[in-house]
Amino acid sequence: MLRSRLQYIMMSAVALLLLASGCSKVEYRKIDSPAYLRVFNNLNYTISLENKDEPVPFLTMLIDPQTDQDGMPVSAAVKGDFLDQRDPYAPPYPSHAGTSISYKNPEYPGKENVLVGPVLNGFDLSSWAQIPSGKHRVMFMFRPVNNTPFFDLEPRLKKSVLIDTTLTLDAKEVYTLHVLQKDFITKKNGIYLRQENFHKLPLSDSMVYVNFYNMSAKGFQEADKSLKTGYKKSGALQNGVKDNMNIFYTLYKTEPSIAFPLPGYTQKFLGSLIRNSEVLQVTPYYSFPLFADGTSDGIHTTIWQHLDFMAPGMHPANNPYYPFQSETDGNWAPVECLLTGKTAIQGKENSALLPNMIVNIPSGIYNPRSFATVNTIEIVNGNIYLTTVQRKYAPPIY
Amino acid sequence: MLPLIPALLILLFSACKHDDLAIAKPNENFRLASDFVKNNYDLTLFSAAVEKSGMAETLRGKGPFTLLVPSNTAFNEIGISKASDFDKMNTDSLKAMVQRHVLDQQLNFNQVPVNGVDIRYHTLAGTDVYATLASYAPNNSAYPANDLYFNGSSVTRKDVTVANGVVHVLNKVMKVTPNSTVQAWLAKRPQYSIFVSGLKKFGFWDKLSDKGPFTVFAPQNSVFEANGITEASVAALDPATYSGERLFGSYILHNKHFFISDYNVFYIINTEATYNGQLENDTWYFIISSTRNFYTAAVTYSAHLQTALSYPYDTYPAVTAIPALTDNLTDNGLVHDMQGLLLLPEQALKH
Numbered sequence: 001m002l003r004s005r006l007q008y009i010m011m012s013a014v015a016l017l018l019l020a021s022g023c024s025k026v027e028y029r030k031i032d033s034p035a036y037l038r039v040f041n042n043l044n045y046t047i048s049l050e051n052k053d054e055p056v057p058f059l060t061m062l063i064d065p066q067t068d069q070d071g072m073p074v075s076a077a078v079k080g081d082f083l084d085q086r087d088p089y090a091p092p093y094p095s096h097a098g099t100s101i102s103y104k105n106p107e108y109p110g111k112e113n114v115l116v117g118p119v120l121n122g123f124d125l126s127s128w129a130q131i132p133s134g135k136h137r138v139m140f141m142f143r144p145v146n147n148t149p150f151f152d153l154e155p156r157l158k159k160s161v162l163i164d165t166t167l168t169l170d171a172k173e174v175y176t177l178h179v180l181q182k183d184f185i186t187k188k189n190g191i192y193l194r195q196e197n198f199h200k201l202p203l204s205d206s207m208v209y210v211n212f213y214n215m216s217a218k219g220f221q222e223a224d225k226s227l228k229t230g231y232k233k234s235g236a237l238q239n240g241v242k243d244n245m246n247i248f249y250t251l252y253k254t255e256p257s258i259a260f261p262l263p264g265y266t267q268k269f270l271g272s273l274i275r276n277s278e279v280l281q282v283t284p285y286y287s288f289p290l291f292a293d294g295t296s297d298g299i300h301t302t303i304w305q306h307l308d309f310m311a312p313g314m315h316p317a318n319n320p321y322y323p324f325q326s327e328t329d330g331n332w333a334p335v336e337c338l339l340t341g342k343t344a345i346q347g348k349e350n351s352a353l354l355p356n357m358i359v360n361i362p363s364g365i366y367n368p369r370s371f372a373t374v375n376t377i378e379i380v381n382g383n384i385y386l387t388t389v390q391r392k393y394a395p396p397i398y
Numbered sequence: 399m400l401p402l403i404p405a406l407l408i409l410l411f412s413a414c415k416h417d418d419l420a421i422a423k424p425n426e427n428f429r430l431a432s433d434f435v436k437n438n439y440d441l442t443l444f445s446a447a448v449e450k451s452g453m454a455e456t457l458r459g460k461g462p463f464t465l466l467v468p469s470n471t472a473f474n475e476i477g478i479s480k481a482s483d484f485d486k487m488n489t490d491s492l493k494a495m496v497q498r499h500v501l502d503q504q505l506n507f508n509q510v511p512v513n514g515v516d517i518r519y520h521t522l523a524g525t526d527v528y529a530t531l532a533s534y535a536p537n538n539s540a541y542p543a544n545d546l547y548f549n550g551s552s553v554t555r556k557d558v559t560v561a562n563g564v565v566h567v568l569n570k571v572m573k574v575t576p577n578s579t580v581q582a583w584l585a586k587r588p589q590y591s592i593f594v595s596g597l598k599k600f601g602f603w604d605k606l607s608d609k610g611p612f613t614v615f616a617p618q619n620s621v622f623e624a625n626g627i628t629e630a631s632v633a634a635l636d637p638a639t640y641s642g643e644r645l646f647g648s649y650i651l652h653n654k655h656f657f658i659s660d661y662n663v664f665y666i667i668n669t670e671a672t673y674n675g676q677l678e679n680d681t682w683y684f685i686i687s688s689t690r691n692f693y694t695a696a697v698t699y700s701a702h703l704q705t706a707l708s709y710p711y712d713t714y715p716a717v718t719a720i721p722a723l724t725d726n727l728t729d730n731g732l733v734h735d736m737q738g739l740l741l742l743p744e745q746a747l748k749h
Contacts, residue, residue: 145512
């Protein structure tokens with residue numbers, strides 16, 4: 001008796017719920033034939049006495065803006081607000097979307113609540129925003145550093161245009177857009193749109209891939225040290241590297257120690273790097289095996305990467321500089337890709353720090369499991385950045 | 399233990415007795431800005447200026463306003479020691495001076511952006527003031543400095559709430575000459591005539607009416623005379639024998655508008671202790687830094703010339719200034735008074 005009454009009450013509750021919720025219609029947003037776009041603000045200068053009047057590099061991106069008769073934007077189809085200087089690490093998933101407590105966005109889409117890319121040929125594009133394909137007017141505006149949305153600012157603060165240009169985005173293509181300083185002497189700023197091709201290449205999931213760009217401003221390396229912002233964390237890289245560099249790599253077996261370099265993977269030539277902030281082309285991907293360490297179990301590996309950027313004619317084996325020297329005339333810049341990019345190695349004081357290119361994360365029954373990734377390392381003036389793209393992987397089973 | 403129990407009981411019972419607690423109520427009856435200034439002994443000179451310029455009625459209005467009120471000491475330092483001294487001033491320019499110290503919005507301390515440099519706010523005179531807030535060193539927000547400046551004047555007392563806005567007390571009068579250039583400012587003041595004739599002699603004078611901005615450090619005639627330099631001796635200098643860039647060009651920073659406080663601000667927010675500027679068309683450097691007095695908040699600077707940036711180099715004695723005479727703002731830059739010479743003619747001889 002009691003049971004049937006309970007059932008009756010439950011049933012009517014469910015019926016009520018269905019009645020109440022059944023009428024609301026969910027509007028799903030959809031973009032037909034989208035292009036995938038990820039935007040970085042590479043303006044990494046600091047405001048100092050020398051450049052006191054330069055605008056603070058804090059931006060708003062407007063795609064297809066409507067402007068009033070004075071040329072001031074009043075609305076836009078796509079808005080990427082609070083675009084801060086980029087982080088040293090652009091992770092494969094927009095992880096700061098859930099963890100950040102700041103209004104500042106280190107990239108676009110980053111924390112923005114927009115439609116993001118799908119899994120394309122195995123690669124997870126959730127850090128890329130969907131943008132309608134076709135020709136777009138793109139404006140980047142300097143904005144004051146506060147949490148007022150761009151269109152709510154006072155009119156006089158909405159007039160500082162960094163660039164106003166037109167871009168053509170093709171459907172189903174993957175793009176990264178960079179705001180860059182093009183010339184260090186004239187302080188001219190500009191943008192650089194790169195059509196990525198990693199999702200079209202036959203890349204193996206047992207190899208770690210990396211390509212390199214030097215998108216530094218013209219004249220940065222040659223300029224006097226007193227004119228540059230010293231990024232102490234960049235070590236020997238803080239004053240830039242020469243326009244032509246060779247890249248060497250060494251794999252070490254255990255984090256965070258340099259005691260065990262992997263035999264066969266020490267001081268190996270990887271490729272060359274030419275400064276280029278104008279011509280838009282994807283540089284070749286270089287690779288090394290995920291399980292280069294033969295003693296690992298094929299599931300998890302502790303190897304990490306050391307990179308040396310060296311001027312042509314030099315080799316890490318006959319390096320004339322010492323690891324405590326931060327002034328190497330742009331001839332040598334070492335980088336450690338280790339743990340989360342925060343751990344310095346004793347005896348390698350002038351290295352820039354980046355996170356490990358290999359992603360170690362719980363997956364399936366393994367904790368952790370190592371995954372091969374596709375990486376892009378970008379040098380912009382005295383800073384270095386790592387962008388990691390990862391394939392979709394199985395969720396952990398606990 | 400037992401004898402303690404009655405004592406505890408007494409305590410227990412007495413604890414129940416409540417006297418009415420008198421809590422000081424926060425003041426809810428704020429005065430109007432003009433009344434507050436009038437009733438404050440340290441702000442009587444600004445109050446006199448407000449009365450005399452006819453701005454009192456405006457400041458009794460609804461607002462909201464932000465009053466940047468120089469203290470009496472600040473007025474004393476520029477030669478105004480009693481209310482009647484304002485009678486010597488033209489009423490219109492006095493009114494403009496008062497209006498330039500009043501913002502047409504309420505600006506509390508916490509509304510100024512953290513580590514913001516040269517944030518412009520609109521005044522009743524239609525001009526802008528430059529607000530700069532040195533909050534804290536990079537990654538060191540736990541130990542804030544929170545030094546606030548308006549046009550290079552330190553705020554010594556901030557956020558005094560009044561019925562129609564807020565009052566901040568400054569330790570220096572903001573000296574703005576609108577519709578004027580650095581050149582016109584110097585030309586108008588006879589106490590800088592030797593400096594001006596030197597600039598003319600070595601070909602720097604005409605540039606000072608350009609767009610700029612310029613930061614000029616100007617020694618007065620008395621300083622030149624103390625070093626044995628007169629109008630006549632400047633006129634006798636031969637530009638072929640002396641390096642004009644070092645002798646007179648070194649007093650001008652091109653394409654820079656620096657308040658004296660800026661050197662202290664960037665020392666805090668960017669750990670930039672000094673500014674090293676290379677002289678135009680020369681290898682020497684002009685080096686300057688400033689310090690803020692902990693007690694008075696007065697900002698003083700120290701500047702010198704150096705033959706190179708890194709060792710080996712020679713330096714010339716550092717010179718300083720009277721804080722009250724610095725930060726004279728014009729449309730194309732600033733003039734700071736300098737109490738000393740960077741270089742003597744015999745040190746600027748071409749070899």
